[in-house]
Amino acid sequence: MHAVRSLSLAFLAVATYVSAGPLAKRAVAYYDPNDNGGSMLTNAGNGLGEPLNVIISGLSSPDVLTYDGSINYARAIGFSTECLGIHLGGPQSANLGDGNGWVNQTVEIREDYGDASVGTCLESAAGGDHFRIFVQNGTEADSGALFLAVSYEEDASEDHDIEPDGYDIGRDDLVSWALGTTSYGGVTYSTTAENITGLLSAGSSGINHDISIDGIVTLLTVTIQ
Ligand SMILES: *[C@@H]1O[C@H](CO)[C@@H](O)[C@H](O)[C@H]1NC(C)=O
Ligand SMILES: *[C@@H]1O[C@H](CO)[C@@H](O)[C@H](O)[C@H]1NC(C)=O
Ligand SMILES: *[C@@H]1O[C@H](CO)[C@@H](O)[C@H](O)[C@H]1NC(C)=O
Numbered sequence: 001m002h003a004v005r006s007l008s009l010a011f012l013a014v015a016t017y018v019s020a021g022p023l024a025k026r027a028v029a030y031y032d033p034n035d036n037g038g039s040m041l042t043n044a045g046n047g048l049g050e051p052l053n054v055i056i057s058g059l060s061s062p063d064v065l066t067y068d069g070s071i072n073y074a075r076a077i078g079f080s081t082e083c084l085g086i087h088l089g090g091p092q093s094a095n096l097g098d099g100n101g102w103v104n105q106t107v108e109i110r111e112d113y114g115d116a117s118v119g120t121c122l123e124s125a126a127g128g129d130h131f132r133i134f135v136q137n138g139t140e141a142d143s144g145a146l147f148l149a150v151s152y153e154e155d156a157s158e159d160h161d162i163e164p165d166g167y168d169i170g171r172d173d174l175v176s177w178a179l180g181t182t183s184y185g186g187v188t189y190s191t192t193a194e195n196i197t198g199l200l201s202a203g204s205s206g207i208n209h210d211i212s213i214d215g216i217v218t219l220l221t222v223t224i225q
Helices: 002-019 067-076 119-126 166-178
Strands: 054-056 079-081 107-111 128-135 146-153 180-184 187-196 217-224
Touching (some): 067 079, 166 217
Parallel strands (some): 054 217
Protein backbone atom coordinates (compact mmCIF):
# COMPACT_ATOMS: atom_id res chain seq x y z
CA MET A 1 0.00 0.00 0.00
CA HIS A 2 2.83 2.36 0.81
CA ALA A 3 4.37 1.84 -2.60
CA VAL A 4 1.06 2.59 -4.31
CA ARG A 5 0.71 5.84 -2.35
CA SER A 6 4.22 7.02 -3.13
CA LEU A 7 3.77 6.29 -6.79
CA SER A 8 0.53 8.19 -7.08
CA LEU A 9 2.05 11.15 -5.23
CA ALA A 10 4.99 11.28 -7.61
CA PHE A 11 2.64 11.15 -10.56
CA LEU A 12 0.50 13.85 -9.04
CA ALA A 13 3.34 16.31 -8.57
CA VAL A 14 4.17 16.09 -12.28
CA ALA A 15 0.58 16.06 -13.52
CA THR A 16 -0.45 19.14 -11.58
CA TYR A 17 2.22 21.27 -13.17
CA VAL A 18 1.58 20.03 -16.69
CA SER A 19 -2.19 20.36 -16.61
CA ALA A 20 -3.08 23.41 -14.57
CA GLY A 21 -0.06 25.62 -15.03
CA PRO A 22 0.72 27.98 -12.17
CA LEU A 23 -0.81 31.01 -13.87
CA ALA A 24 -4.07 29.53 -15.18
CA LYS A 25 -6.77 31.56 -13.40
CA ARG A 26 -9.90 29.68 -12.40
CA ALA A 27 -13.37 31.16 -12.62
CA VAL A 28 -15.52 29.66 -9.83
CA ALA A 29 -15.10 29.00 -6.11
CA TYR A 30 -16.32 25.37 -6.32
CA TYR A 31 -19.09 23.22 -7.76
CA ASP A 32 -21.52 21.36 -5.47
CA PRO A 33 -20.56 17.67 -5.87
CA ASN A 34 -24.19 16.67 -5.18
CA ASP A 35 -25.26 18.33 -8.43
CA ASN A 36 -23.43 15.77 -10.56
CA GLY A 37 -23.53 12.42 -8.78
CA GLY A 38 -20.83 13.22 -6.20
CA SER A 39 -20.93 13.49 -2.43
CA MET A 40 -19.75 15.81 0.34
CA LEU A 41 -18.83 12.69 2.34
CA THR A 42 -15.68 10.67 1.68
CA ASN A 43 -15.73 6.89 1.39
CA ALA A 44 -13.96 5.52 4.45
CA GLY A 45 -14.25 1.97 3.12
CA ASN A 46 -16.93 0.84 5.56
CA GLY A 47 -20.03 2.35 3.93
CA LEU A 48 -19.60 5.56 5.92
CA GLY A 49 -17.57 8.70 5.33
CA GLU A 50 -15.99 11.85 6.69
CA PRO A 51 -17.49 15.26 5.89
CA LEU A 52 -15.64 17.48 3.40
CA ASN A 53 -16.00 20.40 5.79
CA VAL A 54 -13.49 22.90 4.37
CA ILE A 55 -13.11 24.02 0.75
CA ILE A 56 -10.16 26.05 -0.50
CA SER A 57 -11.77 28.17 -3.19
CA GLY A 58 -10.91 27.80 -6.85
CA LEU A 59 -10.68 31.61 -6.81
CA SER A 60 -7.59 31.37 -4.58
CA SER A 61 -4.18 32.19 -6.06
CA PRO A 62 -3.46 29.36 -8.56
CA ASP A 63 -0.21 28.32 -6.84
CA VAL A 64 -2.09 27.47 -3.63
CA LEU A 65 -4.15 24.89 -5.53
CA THR A 66 -1.18 22.87 -6.81
CA TYR A 67 0.19 19.85 -4.95
CA ASP A 68 3.36 21.57 -3.73
CA GLY A 69 1.52 24.82 -3.13
CA SER A 70 -1.12 23.19 -0.95
CA ILE A 71 1.53 21.54 1.20
CA ASN A 72 3.40 24.83 1.63
CA TYR A 73 0.14 26.51 2.64
CA ALA A 74 -0.60 23.71 5.11
CA ARG A 75 2.80 24.30 6.70
CA ALA A 76 2.10 28.03 6.93
CA ILE A 77 -1.03 27.38 8.99
CA GLY A 78 0.50 24.78 11.34
CA PHE A 79 0.39 21.45 9.52
CA SER A 80 2.86 19.25 7.70
CA THR A 81 2.82 15.99 5.77
CA GLU A 82 2.47 12.81 7.72
CA CYS A 83 5.19 11.35 9.84
CA LEU A 84 6.45 8.52 7.64
CA GLY A 85 6.05 5.09 9.14
CA ILE A 86 3.48 6.02 11.78
CA HIS A 87 0.61 6.33 9.36
CA LEU A 88 -2.34 4.64 11.03
CA GLY A 89 -5.44 5.26 8.94
CA GLY A 90 -6.12 3.94 5.45
CA PRO A 91 -6.56 6.28 2.48
CA GLN A 92 -10.07 7.43 1.68
CA SER A 93 -11.68 8.40 -1.60
CA ALA A 94 -14.13 11.11 -2.65
CA ASN A 95 -16.38 11.78 -5.65
CA LEU A 96 -16.50 15.54 -6.21
CA GLY A 97 -19.01 15.33 -9.07
CA ASP A 98 -16.38 16.44 -11.58
CA GLY A 99 -16.54 13.35 -13.78
CA ASN A 100 -13.50 11.67 -12.21
CA GLY A 101 -15.61 9.35 -10.03
CA TRP A 102 -14.20 8.12 -6.71
CA VAL A 103 -10.58 9.24 -6.37
CA ASN A 104 -8.19 8.59 -3.48
CA GLN A 105 -6.98 11.51 -1.38
CA THR A 106 -3.86 13.19 -2.76
CA VAL A 107 -2.19 13.52 0.63
CA GLU A 108 -2.95 13.43 4.35
CA ILE A 109 -1.64 16.29 6.45
CA ARG A 110 -1.30 16.58 10.22
CA GLU A 111 -0.90 19.26 12.84
CA ASP A 112 2.83 19.77 13.37
CA TYR A 113 2.95 21.14 16.94
CA GLY A 114 5.29 23.93 15.91
CA ASP A 115 8.01 21.84 14.28
CA ALA A 116 7.47 20.96 10.63
CA SER A 117 10.09 18.17 10.66
CA VAL A 118 9.30 16.05 13.71
CA GLY A 119 6.02 17.61 14.78
CA THR A 120 3.79 15.20 12.88
CA CYS A 121 5.51 12.29 14.60
CA LEU A 122 4.41 13.81 17.90
CA GLU A 123 0.93 14.28 16.51
CA SER A 124 0.68 10.67 15.37
CA ALA A 125 1.28 9.63 18.95
CA ALA A 126 -0.64 12.40 20.68
CA GLY A 127 -3.68 12.96 18.45
CA GLY A 128 -4.59 16.36 17.03
CA ASP A 129 -5.89 17.94 13.86
CA HIS A 130 -5.48 16.32 10.48
CA PHE A 131 -7.01 16.50 7.02
CA ARG A 132 -7.15 14.74 3.68
CA ILE A 133 -7.10 16.72 0.42
CA PHE A 134 -9.19 16.01 -2.71
CA VAL A 135 -8.98 18.08 -5.91
CA GLN A 136 -12.08 19.04 -7.93
CA ASN A 137 -10.52 19.14 -11.38
CA GLY A 138 -12.41 16.71 -13.62
CA THR A 139 -13.68 18.12 -16.90
CA GLU A 140 -17.34 18.16 -15.75
CA ALA A 141 -16.68 20.54 -12.81
CA ASP A 142 -13.19 21.92 -13.14
CA SER A 143 -13.10 24.50 -10.34
CA GLY A 144 -9.61 23.54 -9.19
CA ALA A 145 -10.91 23.83 -5.59
CA LEU A 146 -9.41 21.67 -2.84
CA PHE A 147 -11.94 19.78 -0.71
CA LEU A 148 -10.64 18.96 2.77
CA ALA A 149 -11.94 16.33 5.20
CA VAL A 150 -10.77 17.81 8.50
CA SER A 151 -11.01 16.10 11.87
CA TYR A 152 -9.56 16.14 15.35
CA GLU A 153 -8.27 12.78 16.59
CA GLU A 154 -7.71 11.36 20.01
CA ASP A 155 -4.22 9.98 20.70
CA ALA A 156 -2.82 6.70 19.40
CA SER A 157 -3.67 4.89 22.61
CA GLU A 158 -7.30 5.53 21.71
CA ASP A 159 -6.59 3.97 18.29
CA HIS A 160 -6.85 7.37 16.55
CA ASP A 161 -10.59 7.64 16.84
CA ILE A 162 -12.17 10.96 16.01
CA GLU A 163 -13.23 12.61 19.23
CA PRO A 164 -16.85 13.62 19.91
CA ASP A 165 -17.55 16.73 17.76
CA GLY A 166 -14.14 16.04 16.20
CA TYR A 167 -15.20 17.07 12.70
CA ASP A 168 -16.59 20.48 13.71
CA ILE A 169 -13.69 21.09 16.12
CA GLY A 170 -11.11 20.13 13.51
CA ARG A 171 -12.67 22.50 10.98
CA ASP A 172 -12.90 25.43 13.39
CA ASP A 173 -9.30 24.92 14.60
CA LEU A 174 -7.94 24.81 11.06
CA VAL A 175 -9.91 27.92 10.07
CA SER A 176 -8.76 29.85 13.14
CA TRP A 177 -5.11 29.06 12.34
CA ALA A 178 -5.58 29.93 8.65
CA LEU A 179 -7.37 33.29 8.93
CA GLY A 180 -5.45 36.51 8.31
CA THR A 181 -1.80 36.61 7.33
CA THR A 182 0.44 33.53 7.47
CA SER A 183 3.70 32.55 5.78
CA TYR A 184 6.06 29.65 5.13
CA GLY A 185 8.98 29.07 2.80
CA GLY A 186 9.09 32.70 1.71
CA VAL A 187 5.41 32.76 0.65
CA THR A 188 2.95 35.02 2.49
CA TYR A 189 -0.76 34.23 2.42
CA SER A 190 -3.88 36.21 3.19
CA THR A 191 -6.91 34.03 4.02
CA THR A 192 -10.59 34.91 4.36
CA ALA A 193 -13.46 32.61 5.39
CA GLU A 194 -17.14 32.28 4.65
CA ASN A 195 -19.53 29.64 6.03
CA ILE A 196 -21.75 27.72 3.65
CA THR A 197 -24.83 25.72 4.59
CA GLY A 198 -26.78 23.32 2.38
CA LEU A 199 -23.81 21.32 1.07
CA LEU A 200 -23.70 18.94 4.06
CA SER A 201 -26.64 17.83 6.20
CA ALA A 202 -26.48 18.41 9.93
CA GLY A 203 -26.56 15.25 12.05
CA SER A 204 -24.72 11.94 11.96
CA SER A 205 -26.35 10.16 9.01
CA GLY A 206 -23.68 8.38 6.96
CA ILE A 207 -20.88 9.87 9.07
CA ASN A 208 -17.96 7.68 10.16
CA HIS A 209 -17.77 6.94 13.91
CA ASP A 210 -21.42 8.07 14.28
CA ILE A 211 -20.30 11.61 15.11
CA SER A 212 -22.81 14.40 14.63
CA ILE A 213 -21.87 17.46 12.57
CA ASP A 214 -23.38 20.95 12.37
CA GLY A 215 -23.49 20.80 8.55
CA ILE A 216 -21.35 23.91 8.02
CA VAL A 217 -18.68 23.97 5.31
CA THR A 218 -16.14 26.77 5.60
CA LEU A 219 -14.94 28.21 2.28
CA LEU A 220 -11.42 29.65 2.47
CA THR A 221 -10.10 32.03 -0.17
CA VAL A 222 -6.32 32.17 -0.05
CA THR A 223 -4.40 34.94 -1.78
CA ILE A 224 -0.64 34.98 -2.12
CA GLN A 225 0.69 38.45 -1.25
C1 LIG B 1 -6.46 16.49 -10.99
O1 LIG B 1 -5.87 16.45 -9.72
C2 LIG B 1 -5.32 15.17 -9.43
C3 LIG B 1 -4.86 15.25 -8.00
O2 LIG B 1 -4.10 16.40 -7.81
C4 LIG B 1 -4.22 14.84 -10.42
O3 LIG B 1 -3.73 13.54 -10.17
C5 LIG B 1 -4.76 14.90 -11.83
O4 LIG B 1 -3.73 14.73 -12.76
C6 LIG B 1 -5.45 16.24 -12.08
N1 LIG B 1 -6.11 16.17 -13.36
C7 LIG B 1 -6.08 17.20 -14.21
C8 LIG B 1 -6.84 16.99 -15.47
O5 LIG B 1 -5.49 18.23 -13.96
C1 LIG C 1 -6.95 3.79 -3.47
O1 LIG C 1 -6.40 3.27 -2.29
C2 LIG C 1 -6.68 1.90 -2.07
C3 LIG C 1 -6.15 1.51 -0.71
O2 LIG C 1 -4.77 1.74 -0.64
C4 LIG C 1 -6.05 1.07 -3.17
O3 LIG C 1 -6.36 -0.30 -3.00
C5 LIG C 1 -6.60 1.54 -4.51
O4 LIG C 1 -5.95 0.86 -5.55
C6 LIG C 1 -6.41 3.04 -4.68
N1 LIG C 1 -7.07 3.48 -5.89
C7 LIG C 1 -6.46 4.20 -6.80
C8 LIG C 1 -7.29 4.56 -7.98
O5 LIG C 1 -5.30 4.56 -6.70
C1 LIG D 1 -18.51 29.49 10.87
O1 LIG D 1 -19.20 28.66 11.76
C2 LIG D 1 -18.46 28.32 12.92
C3 LIG D 1 -19.27 27.31 13.72
O2 LIG D 1 -20.54 27.82 14.01
C4 LIG D 1 -18.19 29.59 13.71
O3 LIG D 1 -17.43 29.29 14.86
C5 LIG D 1 -17.40 30.55 12.83
O4 LIG D 1 -17.19 31.78 13.51
C6 LIG D 1 -18.13 30.82 11.54
N1 LIG D 1 -17.26 31.56 10.63
C7 LIG D 1 -17.69 32.53 9.85
C8 LIG D 1 -16.68 33.17 8.96
O5 LIG D 1 -18.85 32.89 9.85
